[in-house]
Amino acid sequence: MRRIFYILLSNPLSVIGLVLVGTVVFSAVFADFIAPFPSHRGAVVDFSNFNQPPHWPNIFGTDLVGRDVFSRILYAYRISLILGVVVLAIAVPIGVTVGLAAGYLGGWTEFCLMRLTDVFLSIPPLVLAMSVMGLLEPTLTNGMLAVTTMWWPWYARLVYNVTRSEAQEGYVLAAEIIGASRLHVMFREILPNCVPSIVTKMTLDLGFVILIASSLSFLGLGVQAPTPDLGSMVAEGGNYLPDSWWLTVFPSLAILIAVFGFNLLGDAFRQVLGSDQ
């Protein structure tokens, strides 16, 4: 554990990633205390102060109905992170189970599960998510559902590949020979050896989930107003470019920071856990 931190801190890029992710998570969790105008996350109207460029106390300016952009970005982070965590919390167990079963059991199980996975992978992710959202009401829950349906196959394929190679290892045979059940071999012997790959991919993916969720709401299929969301803030502000540039630039930068941070951290994990083997 200490060694992992040491390696993380010895690489400047990992440190940047750690700081960015730390900032994003911190501002999402403590948005209530950091945000100068916590009430602005809802349907507040303040026409005396609308569409103002950055100034004190609205350091990122105000939007078309006078709400503080900075406060709204903090709350948007919170929603994005919740979405990312929930999506991965559902998609990863599904994908991992499918991948383990397909990789270890083989035969018809493997054929059916992996072809099903291929079907999901063959549809462009955004199109799949859009069609799910088009069928259902555009709410936060359905947004999570849409992103989850496109996300689990990647884990199924990743875990499938790792399982295929781990299943050749001696300890799997050794476990089978002392009479371990299939479930035991899958979840207690093979799964712990897949964890490094899964963790790395999860960290990388958290950024991408945020990106996809923002894309959906940019297209008007995500979280609906007045709930703040980075994607819909960018879309809304896009109509007033270049005059009211702060409406677009700051939410876009916020997306950039989150995705960039998670990517750097994911790369760092890949190095640390990869060198572990």
Place this chain on the structure above:
Amino acid sequence: MSEFLLDIRDLKLGFKSYAGLIEVLHGISLNIRRGEKVALVGESGSGKSVTARIILGLLQEFSTARISGSVSFEGDDLETQPLSVRQGLRGTKISMIFQDPTSSLNPVYTIGVQFQEVLRRGDVQISAKQAEARAIALLEDVSIPEPERVLASYPFQLSGGMNQRVMIAMALANEPSLLIADEPGTALDVTVQAQTLHLMRDLVERKGTSVLFISHNLGVVREFADRVYVIYKGRLVEHGRTSELFHSPRHPYTKALMAAVPRITGGGIPDIAEATDAYLDPMIDHEAEATS
């Protein structure tokens, strides 16, 4: 109770593929008495390891495998036993040691955790404390210094020789009546291999465990086994007591096998004749001749 602990009669194995049935074993008969150490010797691909897998019932699970003949363990024909009984034997009455000890241990768990699982296989009720005490005793049996430290270590933190000893201790933990050693220690260097073989021999002799020793290393077999079966391309070609067989090998394949061992005294790598039809000559059974 029959005379033999393990009695294999006319075992045939084939794999069904697109090209038809590929025969791997053409009728193998071998037996092991209680407390006896029997070696099965042959080149790679001759069918040594699949024989072990069949005894453990691992190949029966493959839908493409076609198996005939009988395998009796402790007097019961395994084929007629229900699956639960056969699986119940694994890890309790029959256990196995592998070529590469380090890869046979799961890298994400400590030795202690893995030991506990093995012991739990033999006794579901065993508590963590009891398991640890028993594991320490077993590790002392295989001359491991500081067993507590070893139990707290991960497999990759130990040397290959240490892991091999751990494997031996684990394999004998539930006092099996048959131990299958599939080329044990081939992945280790020769001095470590010699040490661990000594240990293993002493232990199985003390506990009265029968051993099926699968190997291509004739030197090791000569020191370890009471009786030897030589296998070539899925057929047994020669069988006899170790001393007789090494003194007067009569089957052409056995002779070739012995000639193929490089001498420590020099003389270069031996020239090995191409496989001839003579290798497929019928089996020579020293024991049957002796009794007839």
